[in-house]
Amino acid sequence: xxxxxxxxxxxxxxxxxxxxxxxxxxxxxxxxxxxxxxxxxxxxxxxxxxxxxxxxxxxxxxxxxxxxxxxxxxxxxxxxxxxxxxxxxxxxxxxxx
Amino acid sequence: xxxxxxxxxxxxxxxxxxxxxxxxxxxxxxxxxxxxxxxxxxxxxxxxxxxxxxxxxxxxxxxxxxxxxxxxxxxxxxxxxxxxxxxxxxxxxxxxxxxxxxxxxxxxxxxxxxxxxxxxxxxxxxxxxxxxxxxxxxxxxxxxxxxxxxxxxxxxxxxxxxxxxxxxxxxxxxxxxxxxxxxxxxxxxxxxxxxxxxxxxxxxxxxxxxxxxxxxxxxxxxxxxxxxxxxxxxxxxxxxxxxxxxxxxxxxxxxxxxxxxxxxxxxxxxxxxxxxxxxxxxxxxxxxxxxxxxxxxxxxxxxxxxxxxxxxxxxxxxxxxxxxxxxxxxxxxxxxxxxxxxxxxxxxxxxxxxxxxxxxxxxxxxxxxxxxxxxxxxxxxxxxxxxxxxxxxxxxxxxxxxxxxxxxxxxxxxxxxxxxxxxxxxxxxxxxxxxxxxxxxxxxxxxxxxxxxxxxxxxxxxxxxxxxxxxxxxxxxxxxxxxxxxxxxxxxxxxxxxxxxxxxxxxxxxxxxxxxxxxxxxxxxxxxxxxxxxxxxxxxxxxxxxxxxxxxxxxxxxxxxxxxxxxxxxxxxxxxxxxxxxxxxxxxxxxxxxxxxxxxxxxxxxxxxxxxxxxxxxxxxxxxxxxxxxxxxxxxxxxxxxxxxxxxxxxxxxxxxxxxxxxxxxxxxxxxxxxxxxxxxxxxxxxxxxxxxxxxxxxxxxxxxxxxxxxxxxxxxxxxxxxxxxxxxxxxxxxxxxxxxxxxxxxxxxxxxxxxx
Numbered sequence: 001x002x003x004x005x006x007x008x009x010x011x012x013x014x015x016x017x018x019x020x021x022x023x024x025x026x027x028x029x030x031x032x033x034x035x036x037x038x039x040x041x042x043x044x045x046x047x048x049x050x051x052x053x054x055x056x057x058x059x060x061x062x063x064x065x066x067x068x069x070x071x072x073x074x075x076x077x078x079x080x081x082x083x084x085x086x087x088x089x090x091x092x093x094x095x096x097x
Numbered sequence: 098x099x100x101x102x103x104x105x106x107x108x109x110x111x112x113x114x115x116x117x118x119x120x121x122x123x124x125x126x127x128x129x130x131x132x133x134x135x136x137x138x139x140x141x142x143x144x145x146x147x148x149x150x151x152x153x154x155x156x157x158x159x160x161x162x163x164x165x166x167x168x169x170x171x172x173x174x175x176x177x178x179x180x181x182x183x184x185x186x187x188x189x190x191x192x193x194x195x196x197x198x199x200x201x202x203x204x205x206x207x208x209x210x211x212x213x214x215x216x217x218x219x220x221x222x223x224x225x226x227x228x229x230x231x232x233x234x235x236x237x238x239x240x241x242x243x244x245x246x247x248x249x250x251x252x253x254x255x256x257x258x259x260x261x262x263x264x265x266x267x268x269x270x271x272x273x274x275x276x277x278x279x280x281x282x283x284x285x286x287x288x289x290x291x292x293x294x295x296x297x298x299x300x301x302x303x304x305x306x307x308x309x310x311x312x313x314x315x316x317x318x319x320x321x322x323x324x325x326x327x328x329x330x331x332x333x334x335x336x337x338x339x340x341x342x343x344x345x346x347x348x349x350x351x352x353x354x355x356x357x358x359x360x361x362x363x364x365x366x367x368x369x370x371x372x373x374x375x376x377x378x379x380x381x382x383x384x385x386x387x388x389x390x391x392x393x394x395x396x397x398x399x400x401x402x403x404x405x406x407x408x409x410x411x412x413x414x415x416x417x418x419x420x421x422x423x424x425x426x427x428x429x430x431x432x433x434x435x436x437x438x439x440x441x442x443x444x445x446x447x448x449x450x451x452x453x454x455x456x457x458x459x460x461x462x463x464x465x466x467x468x469x470x471x472x473x474x475x476x477x478x479x480x481x482x483x484x485x486x487x488x489x490x491x492x493x494x495x496x497x498x499x500x501x502x503x504x505x506x507x508x509x510x511x512x513x514x515x516x517x518x519x520x521x522x523x524x525x526x527x528x529x530x531x532x533x534x535x536x537x538x539x540x541x542x543x544x545x546x547x548x549x550x551x552x553x554x555x556x557x558x559x560x561x562x563x564x565x566x567x568x569x570x571x572x573x574x575x576x577x578x579x580x581x582x583x584x585x586x587x588x589x590x591x592x593x594x595x596x597x598x599x600x601x602x603x604x605x606x607x608x609x610x611x612x613x614x615x616x617x618x619x620x621x622x623x624x625x626x627x628x629x630x631x632x633x634x635x636x637x638x639x640x641x642x643x644x645x646x647x648x649x650x651x652x653x654x655x656x657x658x659x660x661x662x663x664x665x666x667x668x669x670x671x672x673x674x675x676x677x678x679x680x681x682x683x684x685x686x687x688x689x690x691x692x693x694x695x696x697x698x699x700x701x702x703x704x705x706x707x708x709x710x711x712x713x714x715x716x717x718x719x720x721x722x723x724x725x726x727x728x729x730x731x732x733x734x735x736x737x738x739x740x741x742x743x744x745x746x747x748x749x750x751x752x753x754x755x756x757x758x759x760x761x762x763x764x765x766x767x768x769x770x771x772x773x774x775x776x777x778x779x780x781x782x783x784x785x786x787x788x789x790x791x792x793x794x795x796x797x798x799x800x801x802x803x804x805x806x807x808x809x810x811x812x813x814x815x816x817x818x819x820x821x822x823x824x825x826x827x828x829x830x831x832x833x834x835x836x837x838x839x840x841x842x843x844x845x846x847x848x849x850x851x852x853x854x
Contacts, residue, residue, distance in 0.1 A: 002387055011386040054510070056461050059386075060423060062393030067431075069358035072394045075387070076347035076354075080293050080323075083342040085258045088289075091319060091334035092198075092312040093226040094162040 001075060003045035003058075016051055023050075111137060115150060124154040141180075148181040150175060155192050157486055162333070164195030194224035204236040206243065215276070218243065222278035226312040228254065231279075246272070246279045250286065257289045281311035288320050297324045326823070340384075343836050348381050350391075361398060377411040396424065397431035422448075430469065438491040441466040449503075460504035463496045467516045494524035498531060506537030514541065522549055540571045547579045551691075556587040581613055582690045585621065592628050593660055601627045617652075617686040620645045624652045628660060639665060647671055647679020648686070651697040658696020673707035677715040678705055685717035698726040708738045713746045720753045724760075731758055735825040740820040747816065748778035752787050754819050755794060761825055769798035773807055774815045 004011045007022040023046040030038035048063065049055050066072045111134045118127040131147035151174045158167035171192035175182060183629040184190070205217055210231035221243075225231065231247035236242065245709065249269035256262045267290060273283045284303045291299035301324070304317040323343060332340070341349070353376045360369035373395065380388055392412050399408050405425060408414075414421050426444050445462035448454040454462070497513055497520070510532055517525055526549060532542040543566050550559040563580050584607045591600035604626055607614070614622060620642070627638035642649045643666055650666055657664050671679065680701050687694045694701075701722045704711065711719065720735035722728075732753060739750025752775045758768040767812055772794045807815070 002384070002390075004386060011384055013638075017373055051508075053457065053461055056458055057465070057725050059389060060458075060462065061427070061465055062390055064391055066394040067397070069361060069394070069398075071352060072391065073351045073358060075352040075390065076344075076351040079343070079345035079347070080295065081343050081345055082259050082293065087335065087339040087342055088258050090315055091226050091333070091339050093164075094315070094333045094335040097400055 001041060003048045003064075006042060006045040007049075013050070014055070015048075017047070019049055045060060105133075112146065115146060119150065119153055123156070124150070126155040128154050144178055144181070148178050148185065151178075152185050152188055155188055159191060159195045163327045164197060167192040167817070168196035168198065182251040191224075194221075197227065197230055199224065199230060200234055200236040203231065203234050203243070206237060206241060218276070222308060223310045223312075223330070225278055227283070228279055228282055242274065242413060243277065243279070246274070246277050249273065250279050250282045253286050254282070257286050257293070261293055262290055268273075278311075279747065281307045281313040285316055288317060292320050292324065300324050310739075347382065350376075350382060353379060357395075357398070366402070369398070373399055373402065374411065377413075380413065392424065394429060396428050400428045400432055435489045438466040438469045439489065441469075442491060442496060456503040457506075457509075460500045460509060463500045464509070464512060465492060465505070465707050467493065467496055467500075468518075470519070493519050494528060497528045501528065501531045501535055505532075507536050509539065510536055510539060517545060522553070525549060538569060540566075540569060540573060540576070543569065544571065544573055544576050544579070547576065547583075551579050551583055551586075554586075556583055559583040560587065577613055578689065581607070581618070582692075585625070585690050586692065588625055588629075589656070589659065592625065597629055600625075604629060617648050617682050618689065620648050621652050621686060621690075624649070624656045628652075628656055628662070642666065647675055647700070648683045650698050651679065651683040651694075652686070654697035654700055655692075655694060664757070673704075676704055676713045677707060678721075680722065681715045681718040684722050693725060694722050695726055698722065698728055701726070702728060702731055705734065708734060711738070713739065713742060713744045716742070717746055717749060721752070724753060724756060729757060730762065730824060737820050740816055743816070745782065747785055748775055748782050748784060751775045751778060751819065752790060752814060759794060759797070763825055765798055770807070770815055771819060772798055774812045775805060777812060 002011075004013065007026055009019060009020065009022045013019055013022075023042065026042045027039065030042060032039040047054065048058050066075055111130055115127055115130040115134065118124075118130055126148075127150040131143075131150035135143045135147050137143075152168060153524055155167045155170050155174075158164075158170060171189040174185065174189065190202075199221065199269050202217060202221060206214055209217065228247045229251035231237065231243060232251045234244075253267060253270055256266050267287070270283045270286060273279055277283075284307045287591060288300045288303035288307075288508050289305065290296075300320050304320055307314045307317045315336075319339055323340065337349075344351075353372060357369060357372045357376060360366075360372055376395070380391075383391060395409075399411065403411065405428065408424070408428070409421060412424065414424060422444055426437065426440045429440055441462050445454060445459040445466075448458065449459040465622065493516060497516055500513065501510065513528075513532070517528065520528060524541065525545070529542040529549075532539060533546070543562060547559055547562040547566065550556070550562060559579070560583060563583060566576055566580075584603055588600050588603040588607070591597075591603060604622065607622055608626075611619075623638060623642055623645070627635055627642060629765075630638050642653055645652070650669075653666050656662070684694065685696070701719060704715075704719050708716065708719070716735050716739050720739065723732040723735060736750050736754040736757060739746065739753070742750075751771060755768060755771045755775050759773060772791055776788060776791040779785075779791055
């Protein structure tokens with residue numbers, strides 16, 4: 001889980017207020033009663049970067065949960081972006097090469 | 098040898114070479130060899146071999162997806178070897194189809210019989226790599242079923258690869274015939290739609306139904322890889338690009354981490370080493386934050402296989418900034434290396450001095466170094482000889498003082514809590530003073546200073562801290578308990594010093610907070626008030642104390658005993674239940690103010706005849722008072738009775754027995770086994786207080802082999818043995834603590850208070 005990505009803010013965000021606003025916005029989108037799982041992930045993300053001390057700890061010592069390699073693989077969530085027709089056609093035209 | 102002979106021999110060797118190249122799959126080389134052969138030995142035989150080589154080349158190009166190159170090669174064959182066209186007609190046509198030239202075949206659909214249409218469409222199925230090409234083709238009538246289907250597929254294809262499609266937008270796919278060459282595309286589009294809707298089951302069912310000979314099947318394979326995490330050994334470049342685009346460039350990385358994890362799990366060092374090396378090549382795809390997290394997470398594994406220099410190269414660490422050194426210390430920490438905490442401290446100090454870190458950043462690193470002790474203690478330490486090498490060289494007090502100086506923010510100081518327990522009282526006092534100076538309104542340092550003062554019996558200092566705490570309106574229950582303890586103990590101290598006025602003032606302070614007192618503390622207060630009372634009031638207060646039953650008697654026994662007064666209450670014969678419950682309640686009362694109970698043992702010993710009627714809590718209270726007052730025989734019987742009851746407090750009674758065995762210098766082996774059984778039972782009961790005490794005792798007996806993990810049966814046997822065991826004879830001349838003299842019930846002499854003449 002990349003907390004910055006999850007809250008939709010740049011990785012170099014340093015403004016506590018901006019981070020808090022992004023968190024509040026995310027909470028509005030995923031309220032605990034409707035989306036408890038997302039809410040809990042958002043909350044965890046916010047705790048990781050909520051103030052300068054937390055951000056410094058995260059960057060200096062790393063996210064301890066990621067020391068478990070199974071969780072580290074999950075750090076890269078399988079995104080499902082729409083790739084557009086051209087890349088798909090390149091595959092169907094490309095044969096086995 | 099003549100020129101002709103030489104030519105014949107050369108042609109023979111070229112033929113052999115051509116066969117060899119074809120066998121190896123080198124079709125390009127085979128074509129070159131064939132050209133040479135035709136030049137050297139023109140004739141139908143050479144031409145036939147050459148056309149064969151070209152045919153293999155065309156097949157290979159088609160298979161590689163190089164349709165245009167295949168078509169161009171086919172054109173050469175048509176031009177140079179027209180006599181061989183019939184022989185390879187289908188292959189040459191396939192080359193055109195592979196190049197996307199479908200028009201000539203589509204035009205045959207005009208007016209074709211059903212049978213012919215089925216045959217053409219069956220052949221087309223393998224060559225439709227872009228349905229929009231058919232939709233655009235002028236060779237088809239616009240109302241031809243294939244034209245209609247291709248338009249529908251092209252339209253939906255555009256949508257599902259760009260955004261989520263609505264059911265209405267997907268609906269036209271329903272009109273595509275089951276036997277249409279576009280049927281595999283219909284399935285692919287449904288699979289893509291399901292993929293973006295995260296309906297992996299539907300992805301799998303649609304992909305499984307796609308005809309393997311359709312180009313749509315290649316795209317279906319991508320969906321399978323994305324949804325199952327499986328991976329083909331070699332992907333085509335377009336496939337890599339597509340997967341990267343869809344997964345945001347991270348699918349490959351996740352896959353690689355999974356492989357590393359699997360190799361580590363199976364202890365497959367060779368694969369692990371290779372995968373780690375190959376994984377670092379993917380770093381370019383990561384954002385700076387993700388890259389840093391991945392590096393830190395991978396550090397422990399890399400540390401096991403590569404030298405620090407190799408890691409620095411693999412991780413592409415920049416020598417500037419804190420990167421190199423930080424990773425080096427992280428590596429030491431992950432390996433649990435001695436002095437790792439001290440290395441963090443040195444790192445913070447250096448970078449602070451160099452201006453790389455701000456003071457608050459250095460404070461965070463110090464806090465991290467301190468927290469490493471807890472990381473090390475994650476597993477309950479059962480080995481008494483176990484130290485904390487990782488913490489070697491770390492001066493905890495100095496680190497805490499530095500943190501206080503570097504970043505005295507309340508949020509930072511509040512995180513010091515657990516670390517303070519590792520300081521001696523002198524260090525603690527110094528650190529707490531600094532903390533209070535930085536944050537005068539903080540509750541925690543004041544409560545901790547109060548605890549120190551009370552523990553050390555410095556009640557005047559404690560009273561000053563209580564006044565300050567009341568000013569801060571501290572609501573912490575620990576503060577309330579310390580206040581109670583201080584006021585009661587100070588009042589008793591003043592009474593012992595015959596300072597009646599001051600004692601009365603102190604008691605009035607206690608009485609002003611009735612919410613802090615329960616019924617039994619009220620009895621204790623009443624007894625102190627009686628002791629301090631002028632003669633006129635003493636009798637009345639004593640009358641009220643007499644109404645408080647066993648608790649009143651025990652409290653009066655304690656106060657008269659400690660103040661050197663005679664016991665003044667009439668001795669009443671209580672029922673066994675009153676006696677047992679009274680002892681339990683008074684034990685709880687004295688515990689609540691951390692006061693020992695040494696002067697009422699003669700009353701407590703009256704319970705000995707009724708132990709079989711006592712519940713676990715009553716037994717436990719009697720056992721504690723008896724052990725504290727060194728009434729060993731009673732404590733022994735209580736422990737035996739508790740073990741017999743065998744309830745949820747079993748481990749506590751076994752702990753009492755262990756304490757008695759220690760006290761009596763029983764056999765070390767027996768004591769060590771009992772202690773180990775207590776440890777295991779306390780661990781199971783989640784009783785940290787008993788567990789800590791058992792671990793303390795285990796440290797005393799570590800040499801006796803008590804560390805062997807006992808089985809459930811062995812624990813049961815130990816409990817049974819201790820339950821039945823008779824008390825050993827007390828040791829001779831080895832008394833560690835002077836036993837309190839055996840007390841007898843003092844006779845009532847007077848009803849006068851302490852200050853009565």
